[in-house]
Amino acid sequence: MKSVEEIKSAIEAAVPGAGVELVPNSSPSAQHSLLLAPEKAVAVATFLRDDAELAFDFLSNVTGVDWPEPGYLEVVYHLYSMAKKHGPLILRMRTENRIDHVELPSLTPIWRSAEFQEREIFDLFGVVFTGHPDLRRLLMWDEFKDHPMRKDYVDPDDFEYEPTAHDAVLERAIEHRKQLSVSSGQ
Amino acid sequence: MDNRLKIELERQGIVATTLQELYNWGRKNSVWPMQFGLACCAIEMIATTMARYDLARFGAEVFRSSPRQADLLIVSGTVTKKMAPQVVRLYNQMAEPRYVIAMGACAISGGPFKQGYNVLKGIDRYIPVDVYIPGCPPRPEALIEAFIALQKKIAAQPLTGEGRPRHLDADAPGEFPVPAFGEHDLEPPANESVWHAPLTQIQGT
Numbered sequence: 001m002k003s004v005e006e007i008k009s010a011i012e013a014a015v016p017g018a019g020v021e022l023v024p025n026s027s028p029s030a031q032h033s034l035l036l037a038p039e040k041a042v043a044v045a046t047f048l049r050d051d052a053e054l055a056f057d058f059l060s061n062v063t064g065v066d067w068p069e070p071g072y073l074e075v076v077y078h079l080y081s082m083a084k085k086h087g088p089l090i091l092r093m094r095t096e097n098r099i100d101h102v103e104l105p106s107l108t109p110i111w112r113s114a115e116f117q118e119r120e121i122f123d124l125f126g127v128v129f130t131g132h133p134d135l136r137r138l139l140m141w142d143e144f145k146d147h148p149m150r151k152d153y154v155d156p157d158d159f160e161y162e163p164t165a166h167d168a169v170l171e172r173a174i175e176h177r178k179q180l181s182v183s184s185g186q
Numbered sequence: 187m188d189n190r191l192k193i194e195l196e197r198q199g200i201v202a203t204t205l206q207e208l209y210n211w212g213r214k215n216s217v218w219p220m221q222f223g224l225a226c227c228a229i230e231m232i233a234t235t236m237a238r239y240d241l242a243r244f245g246a247e248v249f250r251s252s253p254r255q256a257d258l259l260i261v262s263g264t265v266t267k268k269m270a271p272q273v274v275r276l277y278n279q280m281a282e283p284r285y286v287i288a289m290g291a292c293a294i295s296g297g298p299f300k301q302g303y304n305v306l307k308g309i310d311r312y313i314p315v316d317v318y319i320p321g322c323p324p325r326p327e328a329l330i331e332a333f334i335a336l337q338k339k340i341a342a343q344p345l346t347g348e349g350r351p352r353h354l355d356a357d358a359p360g361e362f363p364v365p366a367f368g369e370h371d372l373e374p375p376a377n378e379s380v381w382h383a384p385l386t387q388i389q390g391t
Contacts, residue, residue, distance in 0.1 A: 170388070
């Protein structure tokens with residue numbers, strides 16, 4: 001397979017103004033990834049799939065990352081090529097912020113296998129995928145408002161019975177007891 | 187009647203019993219579970235019914251596909267918050283007398299997923315549970331043990347007065363409120379008439 005730098009220059013040659021950035025990975029795995037500009041992401045993805053030499057025809061995994069600092073949501077795609085037997089190529093996309101500008105283009109029209117995984121990221125991280133054919137919550141119920149995989153998610157206060165509480169659970173259990181004694185006026 | 191006299195009479199070919207004993211003997215030996223599995227515990231439940239462990243020896247071989255025909259709900263696995271209303275609804279659809287076995291760590295407390303955002307911390311928050319089986323998952327022997335415990339419980343139920351089965355008690359609740367999907371959690375998070383937080387000492391309070 002071409003190196004990530006070579007793939008980056010191939011993308012820039014094929015898609016004018018692609019705005020692809022290299023995200024280096026300094027760990028021993030040296031698995032560098034490409035950060036795509038959301039507005040050009042569909043064109044870049046189409047190129048990666050249809051280019052005869054690269055032929056990334058298999059989307060293996062889509063996942064999300066929440067970055068409270070500096071404040072954006074990230075989506076990570078892992079691509080492989082069945083035809084050329086190479087991979088993975090890692091793509092990233094970032095939202096503008098974590099509050100109201102959380103739209104990213106859906107890559108489901110390019111790789112059908114992204115459908116459920118993008119729905120899961122929509123459910124758990126709150127990234128809105130524009131162009132997704134069926135963007136509904138996947139794991140939680142439709143009435144649910146929160147995004148449980150975000151770092152600032154606070155789960156419901158049902159810590160009334162913790163027989164073997166320790167660490168974070170112990171703190172929540174103590175907090176629950178305090179609130180209970182405040183509300184009952186003791 | 188004196189138990190020794192009863193045994194002596196039985197030796198002579200005379201069976202002395204009470205209506206209550208006869209009635210409960212019939213009930214305890216034909217408990218039909220519902221064909222309903224939730225997670226990996228369901229695999230153990232299926233193994234329990236198969237030839238090696240053979241739950242049929244205890245009169246429970248017929249797993250009914252309809253809650254209307256079932257007497258026993260085996261909550262076999264993790265109850266997610268998304269599934270909990272359906273479990274309560276199925277329990278509501280069962281006819282009295284009905285019993286519940288909470289099978290495995292998840293069904294009794296949430297188990298390894300207890301702190302998960304989507305896992306109910308025990309089905310006993312919404313419906314009354316008769317027998318709890320710990321284990322992850324419990325072995326088929328443990329389910330049989332629980333089943334025998336349930337049979338003993340049924341055999342000991344008086345037909346009148348305190349502790350009688352709910353189908354003989356006009357005031358007993360027939361329907362249990364189905365929790366609604368809320369914006370952050372199930373609403374209500376527990377049925378107050380069924381479940382109270384056990385009193386535990388917590389370090390630091």
